[in-house]
Amino acid sequence: MLLFLALPTLIAVGTGFVGTDGAFTLDTVAALTDPVVLAAFGSSIWLSALTAIIGAIVGALVCYALLGAPPAGPLRSTIDSLSSVLAQFGGVMLAFAFVATIGIQGMVTVLLRDTFGFDIYADGVWLYELPGLVLPYIYFQVPLMVITFMPALVSLKTTWAEANATLGGSARSYWLRIALPVLAPSFLGSLLLLFANAFSSYATAAALTSQGSQIVPLQIRSALTSETMLGRENLAGALALGMILVMTVVMIGYSVLQSRAARWQR
Amino acid sequence: MSGGFRTTGGVAHAPSRFVRGLILGVVGLVFVVPFVAMVEFTLRRGLVGGYDLHRWTELFQGGLTGEYKPVLVALGNSVGLALGTVAIILLLLVPTMLLVHIRFRRLRRALEIICILPISIPAIVLVVGLAPVFSVVARLVGSGVWTLAFAYGITVLPFAYRAIQANLDGVDVRTLSEAARTLGAGWGSVLLRVLVPNLRRGILAGAFIAVAVVLGEFTIASLLNRVNLQTALVVVSKNDPYTAVILSLIALLVAFALLMAIGRLGAPRRSRTRRAVTASPPQTATPTLTPTGDRP
Numbered sequence: 001m002l003l004f005l006a007l008p009t010l011i012a013v014g015t016g017f018v019g020t021d022g023a024f025t026l027d028t029v030a031a032l033t034d035p036v037v038l039a040a041f042g043s044s045i046w047l048s049a050l051t052a053i054i055g056a057i058v059g060a061l062v063c064y065a066l067l068g069a070p071p072a073g074p075l076r077s078t079i080d081s082l083s084s085v086l087a088q089f090g091g092v093m094l095a096f097a098f099v100a101t102i103g104i105q106g107m108v109t110v111l112l113r114d115t116f117g118f119d120i121y122a123d124g125v126w127l128y129e130l131p132g133l134v135l136p137y138i139y140f141q142v143p144l145m146v147i148t149f150m151p152a153l154v155s156l157k158t159t160w161a162e163a164n165a166t167l168g169g170s171a172r173s174y175w176l177r178i179a180l181p182v183l184a185p186s187f188l189g190s191l192l193l194l195f196a197n198a199f200s201s202y203a204t205a206a207a208l209t210s211q212g213s214q215i216v217p218l219q220i221r222s223a224l225t226s227e228t229m230l231g232r233e234n235l236a237g238a239l240a241l242g243m244i245l246v247m248t249v250v251m252i253g254y255s256v257l258q259s260r261a262a263r264w265q266r
Numbered sequence: 267m268s269g270g271f272r273t274t275g276g277v278a279h280a281p282s283r284f285v286r287g288l289i290l291g292v293v294g295l296v297f298v299v300p301f302v303a304m305v306e307f308t309l310r311r312g313l314v315g316g317y318d319l320h321r322w323t324e325l326f327q328g329g330l331t332g333e334y335k336p337v338l339v340a341l342g343n344s345v346g347l348a349l350g351t352v353a354i355i356l357l358l359l360v361p362t363m364l365l366v367h368i369r370f371r372r373l374r375r376a377l378e379i380i381c382i383l384p385i386s387i388p389a390i391v392l393v394v395g396l397a398p399v400f401s402v403v404a405r406l407v408g409s410g411v412w413t414l415a416f417a418y419g420i421t422v423l424p425f426a427y428r429a430i431q432a433n434l435d436g437v438d439v440r441t442l443s444e445a446a447r448t449l450g451a452g453w454g455s456v457l458l459r460v461l462v463p464n465l466r467r468g469i470l471a472g473a474f475i476a477v478a479v480v481l482g483e484f485t486i487a488s489l490l491n492r493v494n495l496q497t498a499l500v501v502v503s504k505n506d507p508y509t510a511v512i513l514s515l516i517a518l519l520v521a522f523a524l525l526m527a528i529g530r531l532g533a534p535r536r537s538r539t540r541r542a543v544t545a546s547p548p549q550t551a552t553p554t555l556t557p558t559g560d561r562p
Contacts, residue, residue, distance in 0.1 A: 085522045243388060
């Protein structure tokens with residue numbers, strides 16, 4: 001436990017502060033302000049935020065659609081399992097799926113080009129660059145939203161709807177005045193979790209792009225494996241430190257929202 | 267403004283069948299496209315055009331030998347790692363959780379925090395620190411792929427903990443163990459013959475989740491230069507994308523079957539626990555792969 005969790009984390013953070021001569025230094029941390037690194041953090045945050053927002057909205061819609069379906073029924077259990085597969089297991093395979101779909105010879109690309117005369121790559125191939133990551137990421141963000149948001153939606157109490165109806169409220173007032181305020185912390189919490197999920201995911205991006213490193217996890221890869229950045233071996237540590245900082249902020253926000261959400265879920 | 271109160275399936279303000287069908291239909295359609303594309307891709311006949319099954323039959327008649335031998339080796343590695351990780355969970359996590367639950371209840375909060383912590387540390391960050399640790403480990407015991415099981419033991423910790431804890435909350439472990447002790451059982455038989463059978467659903471679910479996570483793991487293995495199923499798939503995809511896609515489809519199906527099995531495990535428990543301990547919320551019955559959906 002200590003050897004494989006605490007130590008690696010400490011080393012990861014620690015190497016950020018240690019120079020090549022082994023002495024304490026802030027130089028490598030200063031590397032975090034390098035324009036390339038900053039740009040990577042920027043695009044990582046942009047990508048995570050965009051896919052988290054889309055994933056959260058679509059996922060919440062799916063959860064709403066599943067409301068009222070029996071929890072142990074075939075529909076719910078199938079969607080639960082599918083979501084888990086896509087959210088946790090997909091990774092590398094999602095990258096393959098998208099090469100087969102919107103790769104240069106992908107099914108959808110060819111269909112659009114030959115049938116509708118519309119070339120999605122008219123301005124160049126973007127699948128292997130940053131914009132190409134958006135679609136695959138959404139495919140694991142939506143399932144994660146379904147898994148994390150469903151319990152909150154299920155815990156809406158029928159008595160609240162009854163009270164609303166007794167007081168002369170409509171379905172509209174139920175959703176706007178009762179359900180939305182109660183669900184808001186859960187929704188925002190799930191949104192943050194989705195952000196953290198996209199921010200830390202590596203497999204899909206690594207399998208899709210073999211060159212270039214537009215996002216932070218890929219920069220860590222090149223910092224770890226590259227032989228050209230001599231004298232900057234500890235850049236990976238500094239990048240890891242930066243990632244941990246972002247993750248800490250996000251996870252603190254998540255736990256605050258989660259405890260607010262728990263108030264209504266008893 | 268009409269209809270202040272409407273229920274579908276016993277849930278207030280649930281969508282009608284039509285709306286549900288519409289949303290699920292549209293989202294489902296969008297989600298099914300890449301997988302249809304994967305199947306279509308594997309059936310292509312190359313430059314000639316048209317479709318047939320020859321890639322599938324070739325792959326299976328060849329029995330995954332020769333060119334694809336590395337995939338088989340990698341699958342073996344992954345399965346071995348999955349078993350190793352499950353062993354770590356069964357031999358370390360389960361006894362620790364039981365001990366904390368029965369004897370040292372004050373440590374429960376600390377154990378929970380430690381077990382959930384790996385969620386907030388991305389695997390890619392963990393790998394930065396694991397690299398030096400593993401260079402030491404490699405010097406001591408060799409750089410066998412099995413050493414990864416310890417790292418995986420950490421990454422599956424939150425999932426396994428969640429699954430087992432959900433079961434543990436629904437079973438009165440204390441009374442059970444006290445009853446068994448009063449009847450003259452030693453600690454060994456309390457553990458093996460009383461507690462483990464009562465917790466088998468949680469333990470099984472935890473083990474299945476561990477297997478699914480390990481089989482899907484890519485980040486750590488790839489950056490520490492070890493070979494497992496996912497890294498081998500990437501290597502295969504570089505020179506034979508068709509085979510890589512076929513193997514991915516199979517892997518996805520197997521994972522889906524595995525997770526459906528977990529769902530099945532959770533389902534019957536629901537009625538049993540409700541009868542026994544009414545306090546346990548039904549949501550905890552089905553452990554999911556994700557860390558959240560946490561309820562206090």
